[in-house]
Amino acid sequence: MADTHLNRDVLSALQEVMGDEYSMLLDTFLADSEERLSQLHETGDAETLGATAHSFKGSCSNMGATRLAQLCHELEQRSKQKPLSGIERLVGEIDGEFAIVRPLYEAERQRSLAQSTTVQRF
Amino acid sequence: MSIVQPMLEALTILIAEDSAADRMLLSSIVRRQGHDVLTAANGAEAVEAFRQQRPQLVLMDAMMPVMDGFEAARQIKDLAGETLVPIIFLTSLSESEALARCLEAGGDDFLAKPYNQVILAAKIKAMDRLRRLQATVLEQRDQIARHHDYLLNEQRVAKAVFDKVAHSGCLNAPNIRYLQSPYALFNGDLLLAAFTPAGDMHVLLGDFTGHGLPAAVGAMPLAEVFYGMTAKGYGLAETLREMNAKLKRILPVDMFCCATLLNLSFQRRSVEVWNGGMPDGYLHSIASGERTPLKARHLPLGVLNPQAFDDRTEVYPMALGDRVFLLSDGVIDTCDAHERLFGVERLQQVFAANRDPDRLFEEIDQALRDFRGEARDDVSMVEVSLVEAAQLSPPALVYSDSGQSCPLDWSVSFEFRAATLKRFNPLPYLLQLLLEVHGLRAQSGALYSVLAELYSNALEHGVLGLDSSLKRDVSGFTRYYQERNARLDELQEGYVRVHLQVTPRDEGGCLTIRVEDSGKGFDVERVMARPLDGIRLSGRGVSLIRQLGRNANWCDDGRTACVEFFWEALA
Amino acid sequence: MSVVTEVSPDGQKLTISIKGRFDFAKHQAFRESYEFLQPKPDYFEVNLKDATYLDSSALGMLLLLRDHAGGENADIRLTHANADVRKILAISNFEHIFDVV
Numbered sequence: 001m002a003d004t005h006l007n008r009d010v011l012s013a014l015q016e017v018m019g020d021e022y023s024m025l026l027d028t029f030l031a032d033s034e035e036r037l038s039q040l041h042e043t044g045d046a047e048t049l050g051a052t053a054h055s056f057k058g059s060c061s062n063m064g065a066t067r068l069a070q071l072c073h074e075l076e077q078r079s080k081q082k083p084l085s086g087i088e089r090l091v092g093e094i095d096g097e098f099a100i101v102r103p104l105y106e107a108e109r110q111r112s113l114a115q116s117t118t119v120q121r122f
Numbered sequence: 123m124s125i126v127q128p129m130l131e132a133l134t135i136l137i138a139e140d141s142a143a144d145r146m147l148l149s150s151i152v153r154r155q156g157h158d159v160l161t162a163a164n165g166a167e168a169v170e171a172f173r174q175q176r177p178q179l180v181l182m183d184a185m186m187p188v189m190d191g192f193e194a195a196r197q198i199k200d201l202a203g204e205t206l207v208p209i210i211f212l213t214s215l216s217e218s219e220a221l222a223r224c225l226e227a228g229g230d231d232f233l234a235k236p237y238n239q240v241i242l243a244a245k246i247k248a249m250d251r252l253r254r255l256q257a258t259v260l261e262q263r264d265q266i267a268r269h270h271d272y273l274l275n276e277q278r279v280a281k282a283v284f285d286k287v288a289h290s291g292c293l294n295a296p297n298i299r300y301l302q303s304p305y306a307l308f309n310g311d312l313l314l315a316a317f318t319p320a321g322d323m324h325v326l327l328g329d330f331t332g333h334g335l336p337a338a339v340g341a342m343p344l345a346e347v348f349y350g351m352t353a354k355g356y357g358l359a360e361t362l363r364e365m366n367a368k369l370k371r372i373l374p375v376d377m378f379c380c381a382t383l384l385n386l387s388f389q390r391r392s393v394e395v396w397n398g399g400m401p402d403g404y405l406h407s408i409a410s411g412e413r414t415p416l417k418a419r420h421l422p423l424g425v426l427n428p429q430a431f432d433d434r435t436e437v438y439p440m441a442l443g444d445r446v447f448l449l450s451d452g453v454i455d456t457c458d459a460h461e462r463l464f465g466v467e468r469l470q471q472v473f474a475a476n477r478d479p480d481r482l483f484e485e486i487d488q489a490l491r492d493f494r495g496e497a498r499d500d501v502s503m504v505e506v507s508l509v510e511a512a513q514l515s516p517p518a519l520v521y522s523d524s525g526q527s528c529p530l531d532w533s534v535s536f537e538f539r540a541a542t543l544k545r546f547n548p549l550p551y552l553l554q555l556l557l558e559v560h561g562l563r564a565q566s567g568a569l570y571s572v573l574a575e576l577y578s579n580a581l582e583h584g585v586l587g588l589d590s591s592l593k594r595d596v597s598g599f600t601r602y603y604q605e606r607n608a609r610l611d612e613l614q615e616g617y618v619r620v621h622l623q624v625t626p627r628d629e630g631g632c633l634t635i636r637v638e639d640s641g642k643g644f645d646v647e648r649v650m651a652r653p654l655d656g657i658r659l660s661g662r663g664v665s666l667i668r669q670l671g672r673n674a675n676w677c678d679d680g681r682t683a684c685v686e687f688f689w690e691a692l693a
Numbered sequence: 694m695s696v697v698t699e700v701s702p703d704g705q706k707l708t709i710s711i712k713g714r715f716d717f718a719k720h721q722a723f724r725e726s727y728e729f730l731q732p733k734p735d736y737f738e739v740n741l742k743d744a745t746y747l748d749s750s751a752l753g754m755l756l757l758l759r760d761h762a763g764g765e766n767a768d769i770r771l772t773h774a775n776a777d778v779r780k781i782l783a784i785s786n787f788e789h790i791f792d793v794v
Binding site: 010013014018019021024025028029031032051054055057058059061062064 | 140141142143144146147150151154185212214235236237239
Binding site for chain 2: 749750752753754756757760765784785786787789790
């Protein structure tokens with residue numbers, strides 16, 4: 001029941017699919033995620049909050065950030081209820097979780113770049 | 123995870139997804155599966171990309187900025203028209219309401235996030251199968267529509283050819299009324315009418331088995347026989363034999379033609395009827411109001427071989443104004459919404475309720491409409507009235523020669539003996555011979571009528587010994603003709619001699635016709651003493667000869683009849 | 694099955710029973726019921742007890758059977774026809790060329 005921060009199986013499947021573009025995928029995800037996080041902080045209305053959380057949830061699940069996806073799901077559900085209490089705390093948790101997984105992704109990115117210079121491709 | 127081998131052709135797939143990372147990932151997955159990829163970051167871009175590039179399949183994120191996936195899906199489906207462009211929604215939506223929205227917007231399937239490659243490949247394959255199925259259906263529909271157009275055109279051509287063959291008919295004569303759909307021909311319905319050289323009228327209402335061109339194709343040879351023989355002066359029996367033999371020869375075994383034939387004689391005030399397989403016709407007597415059914419006593423044309431064919435006809439007297447009404451089985455077979463037939467009883471009810479004979483057609487047409495709710499296109503009806511011969515103007519015969527070579531001074535004699543009298547009608551041949559003389563052509567009608575009367579008097583009253591007074595009334599009429607056929611079948615001896623002589627006179631000429639028979643003769647003086655009248659059913663033959671020809675006289679106790687025709691110089 | 698056939702034990706007689714509407718839809722089944730029988734039977738019966746209706750294509754099919762069975766010399770009986778079917782056979786005068794029993 002303990003959500004994983006980063007699902008390694010998903011990552012290796014991603015690498016398999018993306019091939020040379022794996023690192024670019026990771027970069028894109030990280031850039032996307034930062035943008036979404038700012039949106040979460042800035043936005044005031046419940047609907048946009050819910051939509052952004054929903055969108056972020058989707059990407060996270062694709063990229064194997066299981067716990068992060070779960071938090072986004074909670075935020076999405078909470079944004080539909082009135083009153084909007086405890087929202088800031090959830091956003092804070094999401095910040096925190098991202099802070100944990102981001103270096104993990106960066107490390108993964110480094111690893112894959114290093115790998116590509118040493119492993120002979122056909 | 124192994125690459126999923128593409129088992130289908132490479133598709134062009136549009137991926138509409140606002141998250142860059144997801145878009146990148148999905149593009150890679152789809153490319154790896156062997157397809158070409160187009161991308162869009164929002165609904166509006168997706169619609170534009172579709173409009174420009176027409177991909178075959180769309181993967182659409184539901185929640186997008188600018189224009190969401192639902193609206194984009196609606197617009198893309200609109201643009202696609204009849205072509206099926208499958209749209210697979212990409213969604214983490216699990217609420218049923220949101221899923222319902224996807225379906226409403228025209229989505230064909232869903233793919234949940236996180237993306238599963240195997241499931242995606244399976245869904246793409248399934249959607250592609252549907253897409254190709256739809257494309258096949260549309261192509262076949264178009265093919266069918268094209269073929270249908272060809273068929274319609276073929277029918278138009280066939281009908282144009284047929285109309286040229288049938289043009290020599292007299293359906294527009296003032297004593298004929300008819301109702302027929304313009305495409306009756308392709309339901310196998312045939313209606314023909316033509317004058318004989320004597321001014322009588324032959325009418326045929328026919329119904330070929332089958333529909334479409336096979337039914338229509340038999341009509342052309344039949345029409346040619348009908349018109350050709352009628353114009354030459356052949357009687358109903360001979361024409362029927364030829365038509366039957368022709369159809370038997372050319373049609374496949376399971377095709378035939380039901381038909382009713384009429385020979386209406388304005389001079390003799392009678393109608394001769396042959397009905398093979400058609401519904402009852404009706405002879406309506408205006409004076410008594412009675413309708414005599416003309417029942418089918420014969421097999422349809424084209425079934426029996428010539429030896430077995432039965433050409434016996436029935437003859438009924440008619441008064442001025444009497445009508446014969448024929449109809450095809452499209453009338454009887456008209457069904458209502460509960461599959462009940464209109465039937466003969468309802469038709470009889472319309473007859474019974476009819477007060478004005480001139481409105482009968484409208485009343486039947488209306489009754490059919492009331493019964494069925496709409497018109498059928500294979501209902502054929504014809505009504506032929508007996509009118510004064512003078513009211514009709516048969517067209518003049520058209521001759522194809524130049525008139526330079528013409529026999530002016532000759533004679534010929536024939537003796538037709540028992541065996542010939544039974545099975546051969548010499549009149550068309552004799553008429554053709556006489557029409558070689560140009561001066562006689564203007565009188566061909568009178569000529570034929572007189573020849574026919576002389577011959578039938580010689581045969582029936584002379585050789586067969588029939589008493590013309592039998593033809594006093596309707597039942598007598600029937601007995602007379604039955605007796606005629608019976609005696610002719612048994613005939614062993616006897617003859618009819620015909621002698622024709624053409625001699626020049628001043629600038630014109632003279633034709634002398636002499637007809638002798640081997641019979642007992644009759645009391646010439648008594649018959650000649652009767653006034654010339656055209657009203658009695660019997661004995662009118664002599665009056666006719668005296669009116670149409672010149673110097674008619676009988677000698678040798680009535681066994682020999684002579685009559686002359688004259689003509690002036692031609693202009 | 695709306696076209697049912699039965700061959701007599703000695704192979705000399707074929708009985709074809711028609712059920713329902715005797716129309717063009719039965720064309721193929723009817724033909725196949727007699728076309729390839731070897732040796733050819735001497736007598737044929739078409740049992741119309743359960744036939745509700747007969748149209749001109751059915752008349753055509755009967756003519757084909759007659760042609761197959763020897764034309765003028767064919768021995769074909771049409772049996773147990775109901776009133777409607779009898780009427781159609783009467784109008785077309787098919788009783789002149791088939792034994793309607």
